Amino acid sequence: MAYMEEVPKFKCSACGKCCRIRGFSSEEKKKFVEEYGYGKMPIVHVVPIDEISFPLWDFEAKRFKEYENDKKIDANIRPSKGIMDLNSDRFIVLNYHMNSEECPFLSEDGKCSIYEKRRAFICSLFPFNRSPFLDIGKKEGNDIFGDCPNILKIIDKLDYENKKTFVSQLYGSFGQTFLAAVQHDHIIEWSNRLVIDMMKNKVIRPAINYPYAFLLKRIENAEKIDFTDFIVEAGIMKKDDPIGVIKKFESFADAKKIVEEYLDDKNLFK
Numbered sequence: 001m002a003y004m005e006e007v008p009k010f011k012c013s014a015c016g017k018c019c020r021i022r023g024f025s026s027e028e029k030k031k032f033v034e035e036y037g038y039g040k041m042p043i044v045h046v047v048p049i050d051e052i053s054f055p056l057w058d059f060e061a062k063r064f065k066e067y068e069n070d071k072k073i074d075a076n077i078r079p080s081k082g083i084m085d086l087n088s089d090r091f092i093v094l095n096y097h098m099n100s101e102e103c104p105f106l107s108e109d110g111k112c113s114i115y116e117k118r119r120a121f122i123c124s125l126f127p128f129n130r131s132p133f134l135d136i137g138k139k140e141g142n143d144i145f146g147d148c149p150n151i152l153k154i155i156d157k158l159d160y161e162n163k164k165t166f167v168s169q170l171y172g173s174f175g176q177t178f179l180a181a182v183q184h185d186h187i188i189e190w191s192n193r194l195v196i197d198m199m200k201n202k203v204i205r206p207a208i209n210y211p212y213a214f215l216l217k218r219i220e221n222a223e224k225i226d227f228t229d230f231i232v233e234a235g236i237m238k239k240d241d242p243i244g245v246i247k248k249f250e251s252f253a254d255a256k257k258i259v260e261e262y263l264d265d266k267n268l269f270k
């Protein structure tokens with residue numbers, strides 16, 4: 001199957017613009033978080049909406065804390081969302097973020113100072129905000145992209161009407177960047193599913209519908225535990241399982257399978 005005939009290949013010119021984005025690049029996502037993210041759902045945001053920036057999964061935050069020590073900088077890494085578990089009286093941290101106007105690892109010359117190291121999904125998936133596989137109940141449009149100058153010649157050529165063509169165009173044009181976006185959405189779905197299963201099995205009892213100020217105070221005072229540590233402690237995974245799972249995430253293995261099966265082409269990743 002020829003995936004790219006008329007849509008140009010995306011090239012990142014390393015302008016650093018996406019390393020200076022604070023807040024949401026999608027209004028729709030911002031509205032959703034404003035409405036439901038501050039106490040109405042099991043996963044609760046603990047930073048103000050306008051400070052949400054540079055998200056890191058808990059397993060990414062661990063190594064970013066090492067990078068900050070190596071570089072002798074304060075990257076202001078703090079929990080950004082998680083679950084206040086009333087069973088254990090602990091806050092289970094799903095995501096951290098770097099609280100900064102621009103990424104603390106951006107050098108003065110506009111280059112990433114940790115480019116050679118394993119970075120985070122947020123660094124790999126841009127210019128995507130999300131992939132077309134994340135079901136947000138909406139017809140595809142340009143909202144899947146963030147504000148990147150180098151997508152302008154691409155977005156007009158995409159077939160938004162035919163999802164299969166659309167996906168093959170995105171994969172052909174963006175390659176690994178597209179896979180990173182698909183994989184990131186897969187991790188969101190994976191963690192959401194785990195949270196729901198843990199609730200059903202009464203492993204956790206999230207605080208929902210408390211007055212937000214009260215909930216935030218309780219979270220501030222609560223002991224914190226990372227999500228991947230919690231699922232090991234709860235016996236959902238064995239001690240060394242998360243290492244393999246994270247490796248799989250970071251090799252984009254799930255994304256390759258999702259895209260391959262969607263396009264039904266067994267030779268896609270050979």
Ligand code: SF4
Pocket residue numbers: 011012013014015016017018019126127147148149150
């Ligand atoms: S992805 Fe786009 S905005 Fe980000 S550095 Fe590359 S060209 Fe710039």
Ligand code: SF4
Pocket residue numbers: 018019054103104105106107111112113114115119120122123
């Ligand atoms: S770690 Fe590097 S690539 Fe990622 S946001 Fe920061 S400067 Fe950009």
